[in-house]
Amino acid sequence: MTILRYVTHAEVEVDLSVPVARWGLSSTGRARVVAMLDQPWVPGVGRIVSSDETKAVETARILADHLGLSVEVRPGTGENDRTATGFLPPDEFEATADRFFAAPRRSVRGWERAADAQGRIVAALQDLLDAPSHASTVVVGHGGVGTLWWCWLAHEPISRRHDQPGQGHRFTVDVDRRAVLDRWRPIDEIDDAG
Template sequence: MTAGIVRYLTHPQVQIDPDVPVPQWGLSPVGRARTETLVQAPWLANTTQIISSGERKAVETAGIIAGPLGIMIEIRAAMHENDRSATGFLKPAEFEQVADRFFAEPHLSVRGWERAVDAQARIVREVEAVLARDRHGDVLFVGHGAVGTLLLCHYAGHPINRVHDQPAGGGHCFALARQDRSILHAWCRMEEIAS
């Protein structure tokens, strides 16, 4: 297995519009500005692959990073956020309650949402399919908070639990060693990534 670092980055702040399906939301001006600060980040120097969810906010984040690096984005549709289409947009307080249950009861479909165990299996499958190609360089996955947390739980050997969720606001990253999948660091703000 080729050496290198695997990073999972969540998109930062989005433009919330209750009249637009959530997967079609784009970055807000704050989210875009935060991502643009990464362009010269030293930790990106060895990145040779950028793999993105197909949701607009993730693709926009990946595109801002990929352009200056001269890397084409690979979109993997199955890297999408947990499927919440059964409820559609929920106001923040209600969303947080349902999200708490999603993590607390991973084997149940909470209000029709995709089960956490299924979302976890899906995101792990996508990441492992990319890493199985064994290409040189670091890999950057760009995606979402809930499935990112499920991925972190998997590689860290933690049971599914929201205590491992990224802090509010998005734009956080965790990293693992490619060779043995050991966690190098848990969630940190993308502006504070050191390795």
């Protein structure tokens, strides 16, 4: 079985003077990524693909440095485009995200439509399903588009009920069957099952 793990960046340092896509990991986020290195599946990773957003690249580089690998950056795998609103306070963000998932074919407050973001992430990662590597692959990305990809892989309609419960989670894909094997799991919670 060829395995791919989709990993989302952990907690970020919120800096309103910097565009959201350029936010980096917070000290808590970095500590959680370092804790992820103890996962039993980490030594089997042979390829690391990352979104071009700073928080994802930082996550990928911690893993890559640990394994002596390079990071393949893919701009098309970034989070859904929310530049129309920029930063939103947490309650307002959550309400807008609820609407984003509930109406996937409509733009909510100028955000990229969920259906379009799903099409983009599916296209950007298709080659990883079509030509799997012999070692497992980790894709480092974001919760929104990660959830949209999970829905596509699981043949489920777009729904926030499949969303990650917080930053710094992962799910596993059986590449040969193009099937998700689990739901979101914390990156720093040791999972002996892999």
